[in-house]
Amino acid sequence: MTQEPHLPLAGKVALVTGSGQGIGRAAALRLAREGADIVVNYRSNAGAAEETKAAIESLDRRCIAIQADVSEEEAVAHLFNEAMSALGPVTILVNNAGTTRDKLILQMSLADFEQVLDINLRSAFLCTKAALRGMMKARWGRIVNVASIAGLMGPAGQANYSASKAGLIALTLTTAREMASRNVTANAVAPGFVPTELTSTLTEQQRKFILDSTPLNRFGTAEEIAAAIGFLCSPEAGYITGQVLAVDGGTSMHV
Numbered sequence: 001m002t003q004e005p006h007l008p009l010a011g012k013v014a015l016v017t018g019s020g021q022g023i024g025r026a027a028a029l030r031l032a033r034e035g036a037d038i039v040v041n042y043r044s045n046a047g048a049a050e051e052t053k054a055a056i057e058s059l060d061r062r063c064i065a066i067q068a069d070v071s072e073e074e075a076v077a078h079l080f081n082e083a084m085s086a087l088g089p090v091t092i093l094v095n096n097a098g099t100t101r102d103k104l105i106l107q108m109s110l111a112d113f114e115q116v117l118d119i120n121l122r123s124a125f126l127c128t129k130a131a132l133r134g135m136m137k138a139r140w141g142r143i144v145n146v147a148s149i150a151g152l153m154g155p156a157g158q159a160n161y162s163a164s165k166a167g168l169i170a171l172t173l174t175t176a177r178e179m180a181s182r183n184v185t186a187n188a189v190a191p192g193f194v195p196t197e198l199t200s201t202l203t204e205q206q207r208k209f210i211l212d213s214t215p216l217n218r219f220g221t222a223e224e225i226a227a228a229i230g231f232l233c234s235p236e237a238g239y240i241t242g243q244v245l246a247v248d249g250g251t252s253m254h255v
Contacts, residue, residue, distance in 0.1 A: 007035025008235050015039040015083055015090045017070050017127060018097030020048035022196035023146060026222035027094050028052055029059075030230040036092060037062040039083040043069050043097070062087055070097050070123035080130045089134035092233050095124035095168070096146040102157045113160040120164035121171070128175055132184070141184035142233040145172045146225070147244065149190050149252040165190075169244055176242030185241035187232045192248025194220040215250035 014031045018024040020042040028038050029052070038056050040063060042049035049065040056063040064086045068079040083090055099119045101112040124145055135141025150158050151165025168188065175186035193210045202210075211217065228247045231237055246252050 009092070009233065010035035012036045012092055013039065013083065013087045013090050014092035014094065014233070015041060015079075015127070015131070016094040016096055017041045017123065018043070019094075020045045020052055020065075023191065023194060023222045023225045024094070024096040025052045025055075026226035027096060027146075027229045029055060030223075030226040031092065031094075031233060032056045032059050032061040032063070034230055034234065035061075036233075037087050039063075039079075039087065039090065040065040041068055041070065041079060041097070043067070070127055071118040073126055076123075076126040076130050079127075084134075089138065090131050091135050091138050091140055092142045093127060093131045094144045094146065094229055094233075095127055097123050098146065098164075100158070100161050102161065104157055105159045108159060113163075116160035117164045117167070120161070121167045124168055124171060128171070128186075132179065135179070135184045136182045139183050141179070141182070142237075143172075143175060143179075143184065143186040144229050144232045145169075145186070145188040146229070147172070147188040147190045149192050149246055149248045152190060152244075152246065152252050172244070173242050180241060183238075185232075185238065187237075187240060187242070188244045189225060189228045189232070190244055190246040190248065190252070191225045192220055192246070192251045194222055194225060196222060210251075213251055214248070215253070218249065220247060220249060 014036040016028040019028040019040045040052050053063045053065045066082050068075040145168050147168045148165040150162045154162045172188040
């Protein structure tokens with residue numbers, strides 16, 4: 001008789017923001033394969049979220065898809081209340097929701113700047129705050145923030161995006177320091193260029209420049225980012241907190 005494979009996250013509830021597609025979907029599926037039940041969050045694309053939900057349920061995991069703009073405090077409260085009612089307290093949080101509004105600083109409006117910070121950074125603060133009480137009560141938690149090498153390198157044309165991701169890294173460090181005594185870890189992954197819906201507007205010239213700047217000479221995949229997220233959520237990563245793991249083919253390495 002074949003034994004059921006060990007599922008290290010069995011009994012855990014994971015919430016992945018922006019998990020209808022791209023890196024968020026890959027992360028949700030990875031955590032489901034590790035045994036977690038999943039809260040799929042989306043802002044507008046209900047069809048994509050339902051596809052993610054169906055894929056997770058095909059793995060015999062419980063799953064609920066909840067629409068919420070996680071940059072809004074009331075929406076975040078609703079999201080976590082619904083998650084608790086359906087699946088139980090969230091003890092794994094992946095702050096993945098993000099957007100871009102790329103322009104040079106002189107061409108960037110205040111609205112462009114603020115919208116990116118709201119969706120990329122404010123949302124992570126609100127979701128982290130909402131998740132912490134349940135994690136503290138359980139005396140166990142994993143928070144993984146999806147940052148970017150833009151937050152480490154500051155590419156031209158991405159003042160808003162880079163600032164939001166650098167802020168997300170700083171939020172990770174503070175969360176890790178404040179929550180360490182409660183056995184809650186907080187880490188960040190900093191992806192390099194990964195072809196997703198978010199990066200679909202880049203020109204071929206921009207793609208070539210990125211490829212030429214990547215020592216491994218290829219783009220990453222959503223599944224490779226998800227693998228790093230899965231590890232940081234695992235029991236084996238219990239002694240890792242306050243770290244930023246660049247998954248970028250070597251792009252951000254220091255010479």
